[in-house]
Amino acid sequence: MNDISYQRFYVGTKFFIHAPPFLGRRYKETGGYISKRLARIQPPFVDAEPWQHSIYYFWWEFLRRHEGYKDCCARGGAGRYKKLYADFGDVHAYETEDFWSWWTEKLDNGWKRGEFLFAEPAARQMAVQGKVLNTQPDDMLVVSIPLEVRTPQLVKKLRSLLDEHKVQVAAARNKSRALYPVAARVRLSTLHQTLAVWDIWNEDKHHKYKYEQAELAKIPVNRVVNGETVDGLKRAGLRYHDVEQEVRRRQNMAFRRYLTAAEDYIDNVGKGHFPLRNKL
Incomplete structure (x- = not known):
């Protein structure tokens, strides 16, 4: 663990500036979420689990994409990222559906990992x-x-x-005065889209064009070109090649933007900062 006082949480209720993960308990009568913070959060993607409605979940996922940290976990915490490992532990010991187990893991100091990493210190009296x-x-x-x-x-x-x-x-x-403060406000849906682009790129970068990967990642782009669409021109039996090429150009650009963002996030999460872009 980093050399900090464990008195951080001994007084008062644990508080997170950004909504922490929740199990998603609901009222029996209405079916609505008991947590008011969770009820206000826009789901990052369709059918997202309640505990995925948190930037701290995406912090964990992006850290799992960091190759240097992956190697550190495989070596039991040795190497360049050993200090980060002392705090975050082996994030590869869990599957995505087991995120809650990582978040609530009890540490040697008696606190749960998520609280230790991201909760605010006790309010000053x-x-x-x-x-x-x-x-x-x-x-x-x-x-x-x-x-x-x-x-x-x-x-x-x-x-x-x-x-x-x-x-x-x-x-x-x-x-934030947390041990690991959130570096910037980014929509959870944007982080989910960025993560999807990174995973698709690493799976298909040698087999598919970027516009094809953009389709797989379901990146939304404007498909109207000078008032026309590919589907509309096809139905009318007209040439659509120029419109199709422009849409693909937009898809390529959008995919590259998300890919660059993913590279930045993964690079900086290995330094203990998320979600942080590199300066141009």
Whole structure:
């Protein structure tokens, strides 16, 4: 494990800035998800399992595509990625359907792996400050509380202070202090599409054109060219080669974009960052 204090989770409820994986328990009466966060998430793909409605699931999947980390797992955690292995463990010891087992695996420190890696540290508690230092961070306000004021008035004033500093408050609450913070906001459906492109490319790169692989990956592209479509021209018995070539060009470009993104994500996930693109 990385050398950090295990006191991270000893106080308060475990909290994730991004929705963690859920088993997907439902109300018997309505069939709706009990978790309000899960109910608000757009499924990344058709028939996705509840625990796949999370960026942390895709973090795990992209790490499984990293060849260097795969070699590290095969060697029992030895080599270049041994520090990352100490935290994430052997992700190849599980099949996709066993992701939940990896996420909930108990570690030597008594915590579940997913919580250790991605949960926020315990919230700092209100305390009396001896003095204000020049090194006071931007995400903390030092408030002087007159003890003779009654509690309802104190609460009202504190809420007013937070409203006055709402920009600072919002910035602090959106800044992750997890051991492995999510690097960027990317739609789960986009991550799923990117993963599909990577898998199809590695399976068929020597046997199919990119536009054919784009079809297999079901990448959506605009198929209307100057108001015409291939199917429409075929039905009318007209030439459609130029329109078809333009659609294939668009498919090739879209496939290359997703493939480049997949390469970036896999490269950076091996460095402990996800989902992160490389700068051009």
